[in-house]
Amino acid sequence: MDEDLDLYPDLYEDGNALAGPLDEVFAVEASTAVTRCASCGRTGRVAELRVYGRGAGLVARCAGCQEVVLRIVRTPREVWLDLRGTVSLRLPVGGPG
Amino acid sequence: MARAAVPGRLAARSAWRVANLVEVRPETPTARTLVLEVPGWPGHLAGQHVDVRLTSEDGYVAERAYSLGAPADDERVELTVQVVGDGEVSPFLGGGLSPGDPLEVRGPLGGWFVWRPEDPSPVLLVAGGAGIVPLMAMTRTRRLLGSRVPFRLVYSVRTPADVYYADELLNPQPGDAGLEVTIVYTRESPPGGPPPSRVRREDLAEHGWPPELAPLCFVCGPTGFVEAMADALVALDHDPARIRTERFGPTGGT
Numbered sequence: 342m343d344e345d346l347d348l349y350p351d352l353y354e355d356g357n358a359l360a361g362p363l364d365e366v367f368a369v370e371a372s373t374a375v376t377r378c379a380s381c382g383r384t385g386r387v388a389e390l391r392v393y394g395r396g397a398g399l400v401a402r403c404a405g406c407q408e409v410v411l412r413i414v415r416t417p418r419e420v421w422l423d424l425r426g427t428v429s430l431r432l433p434v435g436g437p438g
Numbered sequence: 439m440a441r442a443a444v445p446g447r448l449a450a451r452s453a454w455r456v457a458n459l460v461e462v463r464p465e466t467p468t469a470r471t472l473v474l475e476v477p478g479w480p481g482h483l484a485g486q487h488v489d490v491r492l493t494s495e496d497g498y499v500a501e502r503a504y505s506l507g508a509p510a511d512d513e514r515v516e517l518t519v520q521v522v523g524d525g526e527v528s529p530f531l532g533g534g535l536s537p538g539d540p541l542e543v544r545g546p547l548g549g550w551f552v553w554r555p556e557d558p559s560p561v562l563l564v565a566g567g568a569g570i571v572p573l574m575a576m577t578r579t580r581r582l583l584g585s586r587v588p589f590r591l592v593y594s595v596r597t598p599a600d601v602y603y604a605d606e607l608l609n610p611q612p613g614d615a616g617l618e619v620t621i622v623y624t625r626e627s628p629p630g631g632p633p634p635s636r637v638r639r640e641d642l643a644e645h646g647w648p649p650e651l652a653p654l655c656f657v658c659g660p661t662g663f664v665e666a667m668a669d670a671l672v673a674l675d676h677d678p679a680r681i682r683t684e685r686f687g688p689t690g691g692t
Contacts, residue, residue, distance in 0.1 A: 353661060355685045358503045360547035361489035364452035370549035388550035389683070433549075 347378070356390035356401055364412050366367040366420055369432050380408035386431075387411075454491060454542045455479075459535050460514065465602045469568070471507065471518045472535070474543065479513045482506055482546030484553045484579040485656070485684075488517070491542040505572035505658075505684075506546065507603075509579045515543075518571045518602060533639025534592045551656065551684045555585050559654045559680075562646045563591040564637070564667045570602050572684060573658055581613040589617040592645050594637045594663065597626040620645040639670040649675040658684040 356372055363371035372388040383405040390401040390410055399413045404427070412423035424430065461473035487505045494500075504517040535541070553561065553576040563573040570593055580589060595601050601608070607619050622637045647653040655676060657667045664685045671681050 353685070354503075357487065357548050357551050357684050360487070360549070361452070361503065361544050364544075364547060372547075373549040386550050388548070423677065 351392050353391045353402075355394055356386065356388040358392050359387055359390070359399065359401060359413070362399060362415065362420075365415075366422060367432065369434055371430075371432060373433050375429075375431040376410055378403040378406060378408060378410055378428045379428050381406035382428075452544060454544050456540050457543045459537050459539045459676060461537060462535070465604075466519055466600050468521045468600075469518055469602055470521065471516055472515050473514055474541070476512050476543055477513060479510055480546070481510050483549075484509065484516070484575040485551045486546040486575075487572070488515070488543045488545035488547060490517070491539075491544070492541075501665065503547070505575070507571045507574050507578075509575065509582050517552075518568070520568050530682065550681050551658070553579065553654070553656065555579065555583050555587070557654065558587060560588040560651050561648050562642075562653045562655045562671075563589065563593075564642070564646075564657040564659075564671075565591065565593045566637075566663035566667070567595060567600070568602070568686070569657075569659030569663070569684070571658075572657060572673070574603055575658065576616075577617055580617065581611060584613060586616055588647075590646055591617065591619045592622065592637060592641060593619065594622045594624055594659070596624050598623065598628045618645070620690045637667065639673060642667070642670050643674055646671075646674075649677070652677065652680065655681045656684075657681065659686075661685040 360370065360372040372386070374387045375384055376387055376390070378385045381403060383403055385404060389404055391404055393400045393402065397415050401408055401411045402408060403410050408426055410426040414421040453477060455476050457474040457476040459472055460475050463471040465471050473678055487503050489501055489503050490497060491501045504519065506515055507518045508516040551572065561576070563576060565573045573591065577589060577591065580587060593607070600622060607621070610617070622641060623631065623634050624636055625634050627634050657664050664683050668681050670684055672678055
């Protein structure tokens with residue numbers, strides 16, 4: 342699967358596109374949150390992750406090691422947020438944005 | 439679909455609102471600006487986007503993120519969409535809608551790829567193709583507010599016919615002093631112009647800011663373009679933490 346993705350390096354958007362789906366779940370703007378990748382330890386903004394897929398199922402991968410950092414699946418009644426690839430998620434609170 | 443009473447910004451941001459298409463303006467042979475009226479629109483920052491949701495008659499739902507291309511005019515917002523063959527939403531938005539048609543939008547969204555007018559840092563905008571849209575919102579917001587923050591824009595397009603917002607970009611508007619625009623043509627130059635070329639590192643050095651001025655750099659475009667430009671800026675010694683990027687796949691939109 343990773344090899345396939347490498348063949349099509351253009352087929353992703355970035356984590357800016359997660360702002361809407363995450364807004365359903367978080368009380369603060371979550372695309373500016375800082376993630377730490379469980380695989381390689383890289384830290385960065387959610388906005389900088391590489392996002393594959395569109396619509397109901399989204400997979401966000403680390404821009405450094407390409408491992409899955411988070412997944413979101415939206416069903417009509419639930420949002421599944423799989424954070425097993427994330428050591429931590431540091432969310433901005435209190436300030437603007 | 440009104441949500442239950444969730445207090446504050448959250449409800450405003452994440453709720454789907456029914457918007458009305460009030461105007462369609464051609465930008466290029468393959469791009470249209472859509473003006474939407476969104477009841478209760480709370481305003482937005484330059485660089486933010488909306489998610490647009492379309493439901494077809496057979497119930498198929500398509501959802502896509504689009505950058506806002508201008509500051510809000512009360513409850514009116516603007517998107518520019520590309521008409522491309524293989525995108526599921528863009529042809530619909532680009533060709534199939536008429537003024538008066540409803541569609542659902544959610545936003546404003548995003549807090550990373552945004553320009554905050556109170557930040558006095560010089561700004562470098564680097565756009566590839568449709569990536570100009572959120573950067574245009576930044577130059578227009580700068581103009582609207584009378585900001586004197588120095589802006590430079592490097593805009594890569596294939597041919598002169600592909601320039602979005604051409605009148606506005608090629609003819610400086612009142613309030614645009616301090617905004618420098620460089621257009622780089624990659625396939626076909628206007629008569630008398632330099633030969634077509636990709637944006638090179640030297641172009642960013644010449645038409646951007648020296649890294650000592652610690653500019654804030656916004657790069658938006660197709661993935662490959664954004665990677666190349668961000669790498670070039672880092673090679674020119676720009677601080678990676680001050681390079682903000684927004685990428686989109688080959689199916690257009692932003």
